[in-house]
Amino acid sequence: MIEHRMAQSLCPYCGYKMDCASGVDHNKHPTPRSLSICIMCGGFLKFNDQLSLEKLEDDEFQELPASVQRKLNLVRETVAKVHENKRKELQ
Numbered sequence: 453m454i455e456h457r458m459a460q461s462l463c464p465y466c467g468y469k470m471d472c473a474s475g476v477d478h479n480k481h482p483t484p485r486s487l488s489i490c491i492m493c494g495g496f497l498k499f500n501d502q503l504s505l506e507k508l509e510d511d512e513f514q515e516l517p518a519s520v521q522r523k524l525n526l527v528r529e530t531v532a533k534v535h536e537n538k539r540k541e542l543q
């Protein structure tokens with residue numbers, strides 16, 4: 453997985469500062485309307501025309517093909533598991 457540097461952007465859900473992105477199933481640089489997920493809170497995101505991150509609204513999520521919805525949900529579950537494992541390590 454290749455990480456791409458990008459202009460610093462804040463997660464609109466949790467405020468987490470992000471300055472790089474990785475493709476879920478490709479190694480291309482993000483483009484306007486690319487989808488993303490916050491690695492901190494698992495919020496669904498999209499890149500706008502300035503390549504800043506915006507919320508992916510529920511109705512936009514519902515319009516995505518089922519295969520893409522499944523992929524995003526899978527990544528969200530993985531993010532949640534990573535955080536859960538980190539919490540367990542700290543206990």
Ligand SMILES: [Zn+2]
Nearest residue numbers: 463466490493
């Ligand atoms: Zn977030």
